Amino acid sequence: MNPLQSAIKEKAIAIIKQVFQKHGASEIDTPVFERKETLTGKYGEESKLIYDLEDQGGELLSLRYDLTVPFARYVAENAISNIKRFHIAKVYRRDQPQMTKGRFREFYQCDFDIAGQSSVMIPEAEVLKVVVEILTNLDVGNFVIKINNRKFLDSIIELSGCDKAQFKTICSSVDKLDKEPWEKVEHELIHAKGLTKDMTTKLWEFVKRKGSMKEMLDQLRSENVFGDHQLANETLAEMELLYQYLESLDCLDKISFDFSLARGLDYYTGLIYEATLTEEGKVGSIAGGGRYDELIGMFSGQNIPAVGVSIGIERIFVILEDKAKAEQNIRATKTQVLVASIGKNMANERFKICNTLWNNGIYAETMYNDNLKPQKQISYAFTNGIPLIIWIGEDEIAAGVIKVKILNNKEERFLKDFIPEMQQLVVENPVLTAKEE
Amino acid sequence: MNPLQSAIKEKAIAIIKQVFQKHGASEIDTPVFERKETLTGKYGEESKLIYDLEDQGGELLSLRYDLTVPFARYVAENAISNIKRFHIAKVYRRDQPQMTKGRFREFYQCDFDIAGQSSVMIPEAEVLKVVVEILTNLDVGNFVIKINNRKFLDSIIELSGCDKAQFKTICSSVDKLDKEPWEKVEHELIHAKGLTKDMTTKLWEFVKRKGSMKEMLDQLRSENVFGDHQLANETLAEMELLYQYLESLDCLDKISFDFSLARGLDYYTGLIYEATLTEEGKVGSIAGGGRYDELIGMFSGQNIPAVGVSIGIERIFVILEDKAKAEQNIRATKTQVLVASIGKNMANERFKICNTLWNNGIYAETMYNDNLKPQKQISYAFTNGIPLIIWIGEDEIAAGVIKVKILNNKEERFLKDFIPEMQQLVVENPVLTAKEE
Numbered sequence: 001m002n003p004l005q006s007a008i009k010e011k012a013i014a015i016i017k018q019v020f021q022k023h024g025a026s027e028i029d030t031p032v033f034e035r036k037e038t039l040t041g042k043y044g045e046e047s048k049l050i051y052d053l054e055d056q057g058g059e060l061l062s063l064r065y066d067l068t069v070p071f072a073r074y075v076a077e078n079a080i081s082n083i084k085r086f087h088i089a090k091v092y093r094r095d096q097p098q099m100t101k102g103r104f105r106e107f108y109q110c111d112f113d114i115a116g117q118s119s120v121m122i123p124e125a126e127v128l129k130v131v132v133e134i135l136t137n138l139d140v141g142n143f144v145i146k147i148n149n150r151k152f153l154d155s156i157i158e159l160s161g162c163d164k165a166q167f168k169t170i171c172s173s174v175d176k177l178d179k180e181p182w183e184k185v186e187h188e189l190i191h192a193k194g195l196t197k198d199m200t201t202k203l204w205e206f207v208k209r210k211g212s213m214k215e216m217l218d219q220l221r222s223e224n225v226f227g228d229h230q231l232a233n234e235t236l237a238e239m240e241l242l243y244q245y246l247e248s249l250d251c252l253d254k255i256s257f258d259f260s261l262a263r264g265l266d267y268y269t270g271l272i273y274e275a276t277l278t279e280e281g282k283v284g285s286i287a288g289g290g291r292y293d294e295l296i297g298m299f300s301g302q303n304i305p306a307v308g309v310s311i312g313i314e315r316i317f318v319i320l321e322d323k324a325k326a327e328q329n330i331r332a333t334k335t336q337v338l339v340a341s342i343g344k345n346m347a348n349e350r351f352k353i354c355n356t357l358w359n360n361g362i363y364a365e366t367m368y369n370d371n372l373k374p375q376k377q378i379s380y381a382f383t384n385g386i387p388l389i390i391w392i393g394e395d396e397i398a399a400g401v402i403k404v405k406i407l408n409n410k411e412e413r414f415l416k417d418f419i420p421e422m423q424q425l426v427v428e429n430p431v432l433t434a435k436e437e
Numbered sequence: 438m439n440p441l442q443s444a445i446k447e448k449a450i451a452i453i454k455q456v457f458q459k460h461g462a463s464e465i466d467t468p469v470f471e472r473k474e475t476l477t478g479k480y481g482e483e484s485k486l487i488y489d490l491e492d493q494g495g496e497l498l499s500l501r502y503d504l505t506v507p508f509a510r511y512v513a514e515n516a517i518s519n520i521k522r523f524h525i526a527k528v529y530r531r532d533q534p535q536m537t538k539g540r541f542r543e544f545y546q547c548d549f550d551i552a553g554q555s556s557v558m559i560p561e562a563e564v565l566k567v568v569v570e571i572l573t574n575l576d577v578g579n580f581v582i583k584i585n586n587r588k589f590l591d592s593i594i595e596l597s598g599c600d601k602a603q604f605k606t607i608c609s610s611v612d613k614l615d616k617e618p619w620e621k622v623e624h625e626l627i628h629a630k631g632l633t634k635d636m637t638t639k640l641w642e643f644v645k646r647k648g649s650m651k652e653m654l655d656q657l658r659s660e661n662v663f664g665d666h667q668l669a670n671e672t673l674a675e676m677e678l679l680y681q682y683l684e685s686l687d688c689l690d691k692i693s694f695d696f697s698l699a700r701g702l703d704y705y706t707g708l709i710y711e712a713t714l715t716e717e718g719k720v721g722s723i724a725g726g727g728r729y730d731e732l733i734g735m736f737s738g739q740n741i742p743a744v745g746v747s748i749g750i751e752r753i754f755v756i757l758e759d760k761a762k763a764e765q766n767i768r769a770t771k772t773q774v775l776v777a778s779i780g781k782n783m784a785n786e787r788f789k790i791c792n793t794l795w796n797n798g799i800y801a802e803t804m805y806n807d808n809l810k811p812q813k814q815i816s817y818a819f820t821n822g823i824p825l826i827i828w829i830g831e832d833e834i835a836a837g838v839i840k841v842k843i844l845n846n847k848e849e850r851f852l853k854d855f856i857p858e859m860q861q862l863v864v865e866n867p868v869l870t871a872k873e874e
Contacts, residue, residue: 054488351685
């Protein structure tokens, strides 16, 4: 990650962190590696992408694959009964060598989770609000959050007469409906997974359904879509409660209810969701999560219900980088003043000025040679977006004055009251707007 | 790392980052793993502590051992000729299983480096100033920065008649002089490393020297300690220049010139330094670095001189944590308002209030049950240091008013102009000072 990218990353992470903190989350930090056994069996097919450490003695370790399983392990190990936490850190995936690029093997996730006993759908509503706030504040364009419920998927599979044991494999086909037509998915279900035409026909009646929460809930109620299937009807009532909460939180316009959403991971038990940017050229999932009531119990035996979301921000970085380049409003450094000199061997004099600036909290630089050409120093200021230059030469030193040049308007000033006047200039010239001639 | 520790870590890192940025450094981020061959041969004996990843196909990778070698690799690979960068991230050491504790296997380093052609000792002076500013701003007590020069060590070994090939092993003995008496070190040099008594006697004449820069430089000059040894005398002149720069930067009182300082890593070529806290019970190295002019060239063939420092902040975290506990002034979260309710099924009403607060940037929480006892909510506010509670009940909703309780003075107010008045209250009540009765 180069300096410009780092500056963008820092800005994006600051926005995300602020939303997490605004919602009362504390930060926890788990190690980059977990015991291999901690990760084993939590990711289904994706397990093959886990990076293992070499056995050099000690425990068998793997790099974390996401931040959710390490969080569950942490809650269980510390016998925590309630926590709302965030964690912004990198996770690691051993991707196919031919695709090997830095950002696919290691990338940031920004996770927000609420663990502990709670009433139905209250934490879920807050998590969705958090996602809406973050994507709005990042200003990355329009987005939509698709939602569904693991319990609907369970019900649907039962209602279609499919074998429960095939839950995972059927869901993995259905999940492709955002990219592929039903005909293709149906072909796979029948020919690769052994479903009957009758089963797929019934399945299609369910998974084709999507729309606004209001439409969908009305439809499911009025058409009595689930008959007397108990789990499905209970889930419907829960979704109606979620609808009310999201209305109170003014988020409904960002939500799309989609029966074909069936995220991959094994550990979800209730609501699931996935956020996607919807503007052309920006399509792609950028956040996902759901309720996972049994994961923490896998480590401690004591079930602690939990719900969370994970925001993957690499795509967001790319969008913000393109935007910053277009607007030219991001700098890699924050320097406000370049301390420059005319004449040889002025390093001591430059350091004295720098020292005063640094001690007073002013962001200042001086170049690292003792015989500098003025033009080189001017170019340095322009290249690095530094708006002010303090020039020192033998005349200035002899006269005991400090000369500053404001690059934005070419004005030169002799300062009387050094630090207060510099502080004023820094406030008046937050960025460099002029160009080098 | 638990939430309180994370809050302290965040505060400490913010202080360090600000100093780096005040000195014009940009941030770069290198991957957590490097090719195994990149790290091989850079760390001498410590190489055995490098964590390797399992060979699962693809490249052979190791976790980064420090941030310096990855930085050198980055500069070389991107053909950068000049850069001043910082990087705050974790590094990994495969420590002895019996010592295995999270913080010894993975810990933060905060690195600041200046790479590129420069005049003698100018970048070194700035790096030392950066360390002084950081340790001062962190407010962790008194400290001293020991300095020495690799070129003095080379000269001393020559002047004592030792074999140059034994440089590393002699330095590793000499480096123990901060913990062990000369007699013990001398015994090791003679009996384990094969030096003659004559050699160790000469060596002692050099390595016993330490003191303020002024004393030491005066001594070395007036006693003509190095005779006509060219490298030593050139180095002395460079150190005299550094002395001037540090005087201009007002840092001399923190510097101790110590001929026995001989940091372990192979790659240093000039000035070396190590910062230590000097108050009782706080002893231990917390920062170190030096000039490494040949490391970047090991990756690209093109030598780019560089100098840097690495601050290890785990010990600083511990000090700050003890201090925060004593002063009770650190919270794990930043919540300003708890939205509480009296009566059942008020989640929608609480969410409506929260929504308005969040949309206006106020840090607010509400609990996750729909039937909450008032006392439980009050306890939650006290436990989490939340200074304000908004109470809603059927009476308030019917009357269309918002009641807020200021815990610090037990005052209750009914707000007319909701958000502006809340913003005012948040400013007036930045922390919770009252205790639960």
